[in-house]
Amino acid sequence: xxxxxxxxxxxxxxxxxxxxxxxxxxxxxxxxxxxxxxxxxxxxxxxxxxxxxxxxxxxxxxxxxxxxxxxxxxxxxxxxxxxxxxxxxxxxxxxxxxxxxxxxxxxxxxx
Amino acid sequence: xxxxxxxxxxxxxxxxxxxxxxxxxxxxxxxxxxxxxxxxxxxxxxxxxxxxxxxxxxxxxxxxxxxxxxxxxxxxxxxxxxxxxxxxxxxxxxxxxxxxxxxxxxxxxxxxxxxxxxxxxxxxxxxxxxxxxxxxxxxxxxxxxxxxxxxxxxxxxxxxxxxxxxxxxxxxxxxxxxxxxxxxxxxxxxxxxxxxxxxxxxxxxxxxxxxxxxxxxxxxxxxxxxxxxxxxxxxxxxxxxxxxxxxxxxxxxxxxxxxxxxxxxxxxxxxxxxxxxxxxxxxxxxxxxxxxxxxxxxxxxxxxxxxxxxxxxxxxxxxxxxxxxxxxxxxxxxxxxxxxxxxxxxxxxxxxxxxxxxxxxxxxxxxxxxxxxxxxxxxxxxxxxxxxxxxxxxxxxxxxxxxxxxxxxxxxxxxxxxxxxxxxxxxxxxxxxxxxxxxxxxxxxxxxxxxxxxxxxxxxxxxxxxxxxxxxxxxxxxxxxxxxxxxxxxxxxxxxxxxxxxx
Numbered sequence: 022x023x024x025x026x027x028x029x030x031x032x033x034x035x036x037x038x039x040x041x042x043x044x045x046x047x048x049x050x051x052x053x054x055x056x057x058x059x060x061x062x063x064x065x066x067x068x069x070x071x072x073x074x075x076x077x078x079x080x081x082x083x084x085x086x087x088x089x090x091x092x093x094x095x096x097x098x099x100x101x102x103x104x105x106x107x108x109x110x111x112x113x114x115x116x117x118x119x120x121x122x123x124x125x126x127x128x129x130x131x132x
Numbered sequence: 133x134x135x136x137x138x139x140x141x142x143x144x145x146x147x148x149x150x151x152x153x154x155x156x157x158x159x160x161x162x163x164x165x166x167x168x169x170x171x172x173x174x175x176x177x178x179x180x181x182x183x184x185x186x187x188x189x190x191x192x193x194x195x196x197x198x199x200x201x202x203x204x205x206x207x208x209x210x211x212x213x214x215x216x217x218x219x220x221x222x223x224x225x226x227x228x229x230x231x232x233x234x235x236x237x238x239x240x241x242x243x244x245x246x247x248x249x250x251x252x253x254x255x256x257x258x259x260x261x262x263x264x265x266x267x268x269x270x271x272x273x274x275x276x277x278x279x280x281x282x283x284x285x286x287x288x289x290x291x292x293x294x295x296x297x298x299x300x301x302x303x304x305x306x307x308x309x310x311x312x313x314x315x316x317x318x319x320x321x322x323x324x325x326x327x328x329x330x331x332x333x334x335x336x337x338x339x340x341x342x343x344x345x346x347x348x349x350x351x352x353x354x355x356x357x358x359x360x361x362x363x364x365x366x367x368x369x370x371x372x373x374x375x376x377x378x379x380x381x382x383x384x385x386x387x388x389x390x391x392x393x394x395x396x397x398x399x400x401x402x403x404x405x406x407x408x409x410x411x412x413x414x415x416x417x418x419x420x421x422x423x424x425x426x427x428x429x430x431x432x433x434x435x436x437x438x439x440x441x442x443x444x445x446x447x448x449x450x451x452x453x454x455x456x457x458x459x460x461x462x463x464x465x466x467x468x469x470x471x472x473x474x475x476x477x478x479x480x481x482x483x484x485x486x487x488x489x490x491x492x493x494x495x496x497x498x499x500x501x502x503x504x505x506x507x508x509x510x511x512x513x514x515x516x517x518x519x520x521x522x523x524x525x526x527x528x529x530x531x532x533x534x535x536x537x538x539x540x541x542x543x544x545x546x547x548x549x550x551x552x553x554x555x556x557x558x559x560x561x562x563x564x565x566x567x568x569x570x571x572x573x574x575x576x577x578x579x580x581x582x583x584x585x586x587x588x589x590x591x592x593x594x595x596x597x598x599x600x601x602x603x604x605x606x607x608x609x610x611x612x613x614x615x616x617x618x619x620x621x622x623x624x625x626x627x628x629x630x631x632x633x634x635x
Contacts, residue, residue, distance in 0.1 A: 063378060067162070096521075100514065101527070
């Protein structure tokens with residue numbers, strides 16, 4: 022008769038050994054190198070240049086010197102309603118940052 | 133007024149893309165990648181969020197009803213499907229598999245293409261999978277309410293009715309994830325990708341183990357807690373931590389404090405988490421070594437928890453002012469704090485000396501809500517606030533509604549956890565005292581149960597506000613969103629330039 026702990030032992034071995042084997046494989050394949058590049062891989066240039074109101078003048082200057090002139094965030098950039106949508110068609114129609122069918126400055130479809 | 137087009141399914145090319153990208157400070161290839169990634173996942177992610185919010189409303193209403201019944205036992209006792217045992221189980225299924233899982237699946241489906249710089253591969257079968265998954269959940273919950281259950285906590289949905297839909301549906305979603313990563317255009321896999329992929333490898337293994345029809349007696353108790361605890365650590369936690377590692381650095385515009393620590397956190401979670409569940413069986417009829425090993429594994433969890441907690445905290449430190457400006461950051465940072473708190477709490481409560489007081493009391497319910505709500509749900513809220521504007525093409529309509537949502541859910545969970553933690557300790561101490569009759573231990577916890585219902589009520593109200601706001605957001609009414617109140621952060625609006633004011 023099998024002990025009641027057997028399924029737990031087998032499942033734990035599978036999960037732990039599986040993780041250990043995967044760690045060895047990804048290490049061998051080179052996925053655990055170039056840490057700094059990996060940490061920065063979620064950003065593009067714009068992310069670093071976006072003006073962030075919560076940053077003080079020193080931080081803003083540091084950001085500008087490092088990454089270039091600041092870029093204004095789009096409405097809702099930080100996940101909220103902070104853009105202050107006004108009741109004018111142009112403001113209401115403001116698209117989000119990634120929509121190329123609109124011109125950023127005028128909120129009208131780009132030519 | 134003609135409604136502006138939503139983010140397009142196609143892509144802008146040539147001079148258009150270059151000009152728009154330049155005007156927004158983006159390299160054309162960066163903009164192209166983002167556009168294609170978001171367009172490919174847009175429908176499935178919006179579907180997932182919409183359904184998840186429905187489950188959140190229904191599931192938390194069941195939770196509130198179950199809570200009321202604990203101090204108002206005669207409430208709705210004549211209707212079978214509204215009895216405590218059924219509504220509590222329905223609550224657990226709907227909020228864990230319906231709300232949290234589906235919302236985080238949606239978040240992961242949006243994140244993954246962005247992280248690996250490609251489109252979502254297999255969005256069609258992922259959508260079919262999401263539909264099947266939700267059908268399975270619905271069948272399971274209706275079955276539970278009708279009195280059909282497999283009798284294992286967290287796994288009550290009937291094996292041969294609900295599980296096939298969940299397995300096939302989840303499998304189709306997971307297939308899309310792996311196809312997307314296989315088609316990646318990046319050399320690296322950011323740590324969030326590890327967490328998401330890990331979740332989609334671990335959860336099927338756990339679910340199949342838990343639903344295996346051969347378990348009985350003590351064996352089923354051990355498998356039950358092996359599943360129930362690991363589904364938190366390997367499924368909900370994995371996707372939530374993965375999301376936190378994306379949103380916090382992204383909003384702040386600074387890389388995570390230590391990438392090495394984030395990788396250490398992931399792999400130590402993978403190595404040490406699996407045995408944690410047995411600490412729920414302290415004193416139970418299972419081999420002592422299993423419980424002791426589980427306690428040791430729980431203490432080993434300090435490694436990933438401290439690694440992740442320190443890392444996320446140090447990423448934000450010096451920038452806490454940003455929480456005033458970004459709802460996403462506010463929700464996700466509080467979620468990350470709750471992750472650290474609940475994990476350390478869990479490690480300590482695994483110790484026999486602590487467990488002998490808190491075991492079988494309301495304390496455990498408070499603990500699970502710090503994790504399931506304070507951590508997982510807050511991260512999901514933050515993710516939805518960030519993602520949806522990028523899918524529908526406009527910002528959230530009302531800063532006021534965001535503030536109401538945030539204050540209600542934060543106030544609700546704070547009251548809930550404090551009340552039940554106090555009630556649990558009082559109950560546990562009374563249970564340990566042989567001079568105190570059992571009934572007295574119940575009476576001592578009743579004030580905490582009132583606090584639980586009050587906290588739950590506030591959270592329910594917060595969910596209604598959030599659901600209404602989400603509805604406004606995706607419905608995109610023809611009218612104009614008027615801002616009659618200060619913006620979210622109650623300071624100068626981000627885009628109120630002098631030119632905009634003059635216009």
